Amino acid sequence: MDGTLIIFWGFAGLAVVSALSCITRRSPVASALWLVVTLFSLAALFVLLDAQFIAVLQVLVYAGAIMVLFLFVIMLLNLGPAGPTDLKGPAGLGVGVLLAGGLFVQLLGLARAAPSPGLVLPPGAVARAAAEQGMVPAVARPLFAAYLVPFEITSILLLTAIVGAVVLAKRKL
Amino acid sequence: MLLGPSLAVSAVLFALGVAGVLLRRNAIVIFMCVELMLNAVNLTFVALAQQLGVAGQIFVFFVMAVAAAEAGVGLAIMLAIYRHRHTVNLQNINLLKG
Numbered sequence: 001m002d003g004t005l006i007i008f009w010g011f012a013g014l015a016v017v018s019a020l021s022c023i024t025r026r027s028p029v030a031s032a033l034w035l036v037v038t039l040f041s042l043a044a045l046f047v048l049l050d051a052q053f054i055a056v057l058q059v060l061v062y063a064g065a066i067m068v069l070f071l072f073v074i075m076l077l078n079l080g081p082a083g084p085t086d087l088k089g090p091a092g093l094g095v096g097v098l099l100a101g102g103l104f105v106q107l108l109g110l111a112r113a114a115p116s117p118g119l120v121l122p123p124g125a126v127a128r129a130a131a132e133q134g135m136v137p138a139v140a141r142p143l144f145a146a147y148l149v150p151f152e153i154t155s156i157l158l159l160t161a162i163v164g165a166v167v168l169a170k171r172k173l
Numbered sequence: 174m175l176l177g178p179s180l181a182v183s184a185v186l187f188a189l190g191v192a193g194v195l196l197r198r199n200a201i202v203i204f205m206c207v208e209l210m211l212n213a214v215n216l217t218f219v220a221l222a223q224q225l226g227v228a229g230q231i232f233v234f235f236v237m238a239v240a241a242a243e244a245g246v247g248l249a250i251m252l253a254i255y256r257h258r259h260t261v262n263l264q265n266i267n268l269l270k271g
Contacts (some may be wrong), residue, residue, distance in 0.1 A: 012178065070204070088197075096195030100192035107183075
């Protein structure tokens with residue numbers, strides 16, 4: 001077992017354990033902080049998968065901006081001390097665990113599938129392209145050439161979200 | 174290669190996110206579990222991008238943009254619900270239950 005694989009399983013284990021804590025902690029603030037740990041470990045996994053720029057974005061956008069927004073709203077609502085438990089009753093618990101377990105078994109079957117060999121690039125091709133063109137240009141060039149229209153549509157989506165959030169959250173327009 | 178292990182980890186994280194959505198009652202925690210599911214899908218995209226080209230990493234951008242928009246609008250809805258009902262516990266928000 002080489003070093004990369006050891007680091008990979010270390011961060012993967014951390015991500016799974018903290019995700020488990022996130023869905024079982026009673027207090028919403030504790031859940032949010034455990035989710036931040038998951039997001040950081042996922043950023044580490046992205047680095048191991050030759051996606052360094054995405055890893056930086058993950059820390060900045062997800063762990064930085066989105067989770068701060070969550071914590072801010074938890075603070076704003078002032079939810080007070082959590083009740084004895086936030087989980088559903090025994091029937092709901094059983095159904096939920098059963099459904100999630102079934103889905104997990106199905107998804108795990110997908111993990112054994114390999115992409116069709118005609119589509120697979122030679123090993124290390126993405127890392128080599130990043131080394132030749134630079135880490136950010138390798139991602140940015142296709143984003144602003146082949147994927148320009150989706151990129152512009154995303155800006156409209158964000159504008160709609162801004163307007164919608166203001167309309168919903170404002171007491172009186 | 175890390176493709177198989179990455180897909181397995183993302184399957185675990187997605188199932189945990191689904192379990193959280195099904196088991197929790199606090200609407201804000203359910204939102205966080207949805208973010209967890211989106212992140213599991215991001216891990217799949219990045220893992221496959223290593224073998225199938227950089228387009229998978231570009232999709233992660235779009236997923237992040239949609240997640241940011243969803244978090245903004247969703248939390249604004251939470252604020253509006255809290256203002257009307259003084260709770261975000263989904264047990265007490267059951268007008269459509271019949």
